[in-house]
Amino acid sequence: MADEAKWYVAHTYSGYENKVAESIEKTVENRGLHDLIMDVKVPVEEVIEKRGDKEKVVQRKIFPGYVVVKMIMTDESWYVVRNTRGVTGFVGPGSKPVPLTESEVAMMGVEEIRRADINLKAGDLVEIKSGPMEGFSGNIEKIDNETGTVWVTVSMFGRETSVEINYTQVEPAD
Numbered sequence: 001m002a003d004e005a006k007w008y009v010a011h012t013y014s015g016y017e018n019k020v021a022e023s024i025e026k027t028v029e030n031r032g033l034h035d036l037i038m039d040v041k042v043p044v045e046e047v048i049e050k051r052g053d054k055e056k057v058v059q060r061k062i063f064p065g066y067v068v069v070k071m072i073m074t075d076e077s078w079y080v081v082r083n084t085r086g087v088t089g090f091v092g093p094g095s096k097p098v099p100l101t102e103s104e105v106a107m108m109g110v111e112e113i114r115r116a117d118i119n120l121k122a123g124d125l126v127e128i129k130s131g132p133m134e135g136f137s138g139n140i141e142k143i144d145n146e147t148g149t150v151w152v153t154v155s156m157f158g159r160e161t162s163v164e165i166n167y168t169q170v171e172p173a174d
Contacts, residue, residue, distance in 0.1 A: 005038050005072050006099035008081075009091040014065045016086035017042040021067050023084045036077040039070040043108050066091070068108065073097060103166055106147065119172075126152060126170040133163055137173050 012020045021040045028037045043062040048055050067087075071077045078097065081087060090097035100108070120126065120140055127137045138154035141162055148167045153160050 005070050007068050007070050007105050008073070008097045008099055009063075010067045010069055010081055010084075011088045011091060012065055012067055012086050013088065017061060017065070017067050020084055020086040023086070024067070024069065024081060027080055027084065031080070033077065033080065035072075036074060037069060037071040037080065041068050041070075042066075043068060062108065068100070073099075102168070103147070103149075120150070120167070120170070125173040126150075127173045128152065128154070128163075128165065128169055129171050130169045131165060133165065133169075136163075138163075140170075143167070 010020070021042050024037065024040045028034060028040075043066075044059040045062050046057055047060045049058050050056075069081055071081070078090075082090065092098035120143065122140050122142055124140045125137060126140055128134055133152075133154065136152075136154040136156070138152040141151040141153050143150050149164055150167050150170055151162050151164050152170065153162050155161075
């Protein structure tokens with residue numbers, strides 16, 4: 001069931017991010033909701049601040065006013081997060097939260113994405129198996145193992161076009 005869990009972004013009052021994260025964690029603990037809400041994080045980065053001649057390493061919030069929550073979206077989990085003091089809502093259209101994509105999660109640094117070794121190299125013929133380019137096939141131009149991104153040259157409307165997609169969206173062509 002944990003593989004259904006996705007990362008969602010909750011909007012908070014600025015400056016209340018840590019308090020909101022703690023409140024959600026306490027509620028999960030008190031109500032025994034570990035199977036619905038797995039993790040809560042406030043994305044931070046380490047920055048060196050200079051004051052006069054002194055340097056100090058401080059943690060700065062990457063996205064002030066936001067908390068990311070790994071959870072299985074149910075009415076109960078939505079209600080718990082949405083009604084936590086300091087939360088103003090979820091990121092998404094209307095009241096429907098939208099989960100982060102794998103690449104967004106990797107970019108935010110909230111979770112280590114485990115990558116399978118891709119047995120592909122530049123020049124290989126691949127088929128795109130998901131996303132807006134599903135059904136197209138083309139040759140790999142280049143691969144970025146750091147981000148898990150591949151650039152594939154596909155033929156669209158009689159022209160060669162390079163598309164940038166996640167490596168999980170391609171598979172070797174037969």
